[in-house]
Amino acid sequence: MNIITGLLFQATEADTLAQMLNEDTSMSFLEILTQGGVLMIPLFILSVLAIYVIAERWRKLENSKMDVAAMLNNIESLLKSGSQQRAIQYCEEFDKPLARILKSGIRRLGRPIRDIEEAIRNAGKKEIYYLEKRMNWLATIAGVAPLVGFTGTVTGMIQAFMDIQSLQGNVNPSVLAGGIWEALITTATGLIVGIIAYGFYNFLLGKINRMIFELENASADFVDLLQTPSRKKKQEA
Template sequence: MHTLSILLNTAAQAATETAKNLNTQVSTSLTPADIFEKGGVMMYPLVILSIIALYIFGERYFAIARARKFDNNMMNEIKQKIKAQEFNDALLICETSNTPMGRMIAKGIRRMGRPLSDVQTAIENVGNLEISKLEKGLPVLASVSGGAPMIGFLGTVMGMIQAFYEMSSAKNVDISNLAGGIYTAMSTTAGGLLVGILAYFAYNILVARVDKTVAIMEHTSTEFMDILHEPTKK
């Protein structure tokens, strides 16, 4: 019985020590702030790139949303005004909409009376300008999605160089000499991939929204040209 009691006490002490070790491991778990701090100087460009990507995504997302506010009701009103030859009222509707579609139709109304090919060319020119405005900032966002992982990999190389330099300079080679450099290397890699992945998804979301807006612009210009063709069919 005495031996059994000793074994039980030993097991209890071992369990207590294990629990303490687990608690210590949990309390020393890494936080994003720790990873950023240990990532070194290459983490600062990644932070700047992430801010740029976030700004471009937010600004373009809401700008594209505003550009798509031209609805069928506005087009029907413009159609009625044109048929009634109330061109100034039709222009006013286009200008107050403050959308790419409105500016395209306004250009077409101002060209009315000229050959239809000239009207269509003027509308297409305005449309191309509006598309370039919608795509503003997207090349920068694409560059962030590709450049951020490269910066992260550069930090990885610098961290490994630091690790091997410390090992070559140390009198007694220890795993701790290598750990700091690897820590820095892995931190910058993770940061670069995170920023790059988020920027990549943001870029594709904006491209999809721009494509949908362009499709609406094409449909609107076609509908306007159909209005101009109607009198010649009678």
């Protein structure tokens, strides 16, 4: 009888524990986040800002792409026909970094090649700045979000131990565990925001570097294109 009674008692305890777990896990994701405290507000703001920067930069980079070879061929045809103004107008039809860089070089045709290269270099620096715009925001969010999360956990743990002291240690373990997991919510949220921001920062930075490389190559090809006629003249002479 004692064995049966003990088994029944253990079964009752297991059912009670399962019921408690079901009640805890029935909380929605939003309800769990609201348990993180006041520091969840800056974490929410950081997450929204990160999403905005990621979407805005991705769209900017996608809109900046163009067929480099086709554009250089068209510009070469226009310049060979002596239509410098038409070449400038052709570049103005595209709201792209490469078009603006080449237009700055075409405007200085007739000047020494060094002046043209300098104009292209300055225009390239400006376009690189616009490509990298707001990327520092994403890097800052990747570093700050986990720190905000850790701060929330530390303050939550301090509050939990203050409650233990005020009750002179007579604290239900379930109450203590509840206070601890609520404090850890900010750390988990901060890490998630930071990881996402850091991952997309490196991803977007890679796309930017590739585009910068393409712009530099296209600029060098354009300068070679301008020097080709003079080279032919020298060879004929």
